[in-house]
Amino acid sequence: MADTLASLAESFKNMGVTRAYGTPVNLGGEEIVPVALVSFGFGGGTEAEDGASGGGGGGFVVPLGIYRTVNGRPAFRPNTIAALVCLVPLVSVAGAALRKAIWVARK
Numbered sequence: 001m002a003d004t005l006a007s008l009a010e011s012f013k014n015m016g017v018t019r020a021y022g023t024p025v026n027l028g029g030e031e032i033v034p035v036a037l038v039s040f041g042f043g044g045g046t047e048a049e050d051g052a053s054g055g056g057g058g059g060f061v062v063p064l065g066i067y068r069t070v071n072g073r074p075a076f077r078p079n080t081i082a083a084l085v086c087l088v089p090l091v092s093v094a095g096a097a098l099r100k101a102i103w104v105a106r107k
Helices: 002-014 080-106
Strands: 025-027 030-046 053-070 073-078
Touching (some): 073 080
Antiparallel strands (some): 025 030, 053 073
């Protein structure tokens, strides 16, 4: 079990801001910095009687856009497709709440 925890700790040392903000890239004489939403999680457990243990984890990365320099100032250019995909759950929940509010108001 100690080896597993040590292995997990070693693999998560590289997580953090460096995953959300990529390495600056020079493209056409302009420096750009990719930006992403990074999320991960893991869990584990043991069973006392058998001494069995298990665990798992996962994560995802959504490319949000880039920072680029415009007139000497940094400007963010969003990835519109990723923004739309991220907004789908928000719009769905807002629509359901509005529908429920209208239904309650009519009663």
